[in-house]
Amino acid sequence: MPLPSGGTWPPQHLQPIYNHYGMLDAWYQGDPDRLAAIYQDPTRSQTQPANHPWQYRGGVTGFIGRMFWGQPTPQGEKRSKLHVPVASDIATMSSDLLFSEPPSITVDNPATQERIDELLPSLQATLLEGSEVGAALGGYYLRTVWDTQVAEKPWLAAVHADAAVPEWRWGRLWAVTFWRVIDQPDDKTCLFHLERHEPGAILNGLYQGSIGSLGKQLPLTAHPETASLARVIPTGLTRCTASYIPNMRPNRLWRNFPAGANLGRSDFDGPVLQLMDSLDETWTSWMRDIRIGKGRVHVPSSYLQSMGQGQGAYWDPDREIYEAMNVLGGDDRMEISATQFAIRVVEHRDTAAELLAAILRATGYSAQSFGLSGEVAITATEVAAKERRSLTTRGRKALYTSPELAQAIETLLALEAKLGFKGSVEPELPTVVFGDSVSPDIMQLAQTAELMRRAEAASDETLVRMLHPDWDEDQVQAEVQAIGDARPDPLADLGAFGQPPAPGDKRPEDDQEERPPPREE
Helix, strand or coil: CCCCCCCECCCHHHHHHHHHHHHHHHHHHCCHHHHHHHHHCCCCCCCCCCCCHHHHCCHHHHHHHCCHHHCCCCCCCCCCCCCCCHHHHHHHHHHHHHHCCCCEEECCCHHHHHHHHHHHHHHHHHHHHHHHHHHHHCEEEEEEECCCCCCCCCEEEEEEHHHEEEEEECCEEEEEEEEEEEECCCCCCEEEEEEEEECCEEEEEEEEEECCEEEEEECHHHCCCCCCCCCEEECCCCCCCEEEEECCCCCCCCCCCCCCCCCCCCCCCCCHHHHHHHHHHHHHHHHHHHHHCCCEEECCHHHCEECCCCCCEECCCCCCCCCCCCCCCCCCCCCCEEECCCCCHHHHHHHHHHHHHHHHHHHCCCHHHHCCCCCCCCCHHHHHHHCHHHHHHHHHHHHHHHHHHHHHHHHHHHHHHHHCCCCCCCCCCCEEECCCCCCCCHHHHHHHHHHHHHCCCCCHHHHHHHHCCCCCHHHHHHHHHHHHHHCCCCCCCCCCCCCCCCCCCCCHHHHHHHCCCCCCC
């Protein structure tokens, strides 16, 4: 399928999804101005919040507008709403649980394994980035890219979900068009670069239009960013050179919407957005109590020192001597009073704690993962028990990530071989195993190994593998051999009939030592 010749961009059928991406991205960024702008008009991007009539209506639009971030700012007042960055914390936690430790990616071919090991350090950083944004937007893409001026061999790069237009077949990604704004000469003109990945080829296009419209197509040489690209790059593969990794499925919001039914689900979907909105309202109210709770001193107007006609007046509370004042009596009584409002610390703290707990339950994480529990876990078993909810969510995400990541790596290796890159290897579908996010307690493992040995329930090799799961085959066998060599021979001290000698009995070797040497004739 060729690249589009123009028209609305992103395509019209994806506009509801992209509007939702904008809302999720605003929470992920945590910019109060962006949140106010999005909630006051979800269909339009603006930099300064303003009041809109639709915020006073009923129905769905009125409900969104009446949320804390959608409430209009009264005339004459400045916006004082505060934001708690719990959304970005959740996205970071999701990424750390999956890829804080590099995954184990293994194949049978030694040469292919060496190439994968070469990819792994930079691939882990790419996966950390992609999974963090994917937790916010519902998923991310991995595409195969290459540039001999940057690196000798191809690599995998992450693309965020709000910069892609996917095409699906039977629930699997068939083709995808990535897009970006590479230049914006003025407020109305934009230069778009479209990169379409489909089976057999990668297509590139340059367009001059405006926000929301592709406009006319230009030659790739019209801009330095695309001057070195070919319009069509054959790949020689029967599959797409990009993969989609969902955060989790099903997508509750778009499951009956064909354009978004195959997309992943964001950690912020459902009631989480409303709970985060209420948490911001609680935090803002708490800070408002502190702001208006500052002590105020009220003094009669006679105490004010005039600064001249039209210059106002002031009162100095540190002044020790006051001159005589003309007081007429009546309402002007010489009194000084102070006002100190109460700050509702406990009420706000408890409300915020309950809201945060509800947010974590809805997103599938435990409070222990965010350091909110006052109890300190000592062993890895206690850590796993306290973080069971988080580890269960991590396991679900790993199930969706493993097959797509393995396919992306196999596609990369196949593309290297097809394009004839130096040092290309035999492509092979790897096995992906995620590292443990909770390290086992070495003392507990040692006690378990001792009990299993005492019960004769495990061999030396099994115990070594249990204590050192990160060792390769050569290291395991060498350790087993060393343990066997250091262990004493149980038959060394047995007698001729398999019984230990009685006290005072002479062993055959003792007789041999006492027997005189034979004489030489």
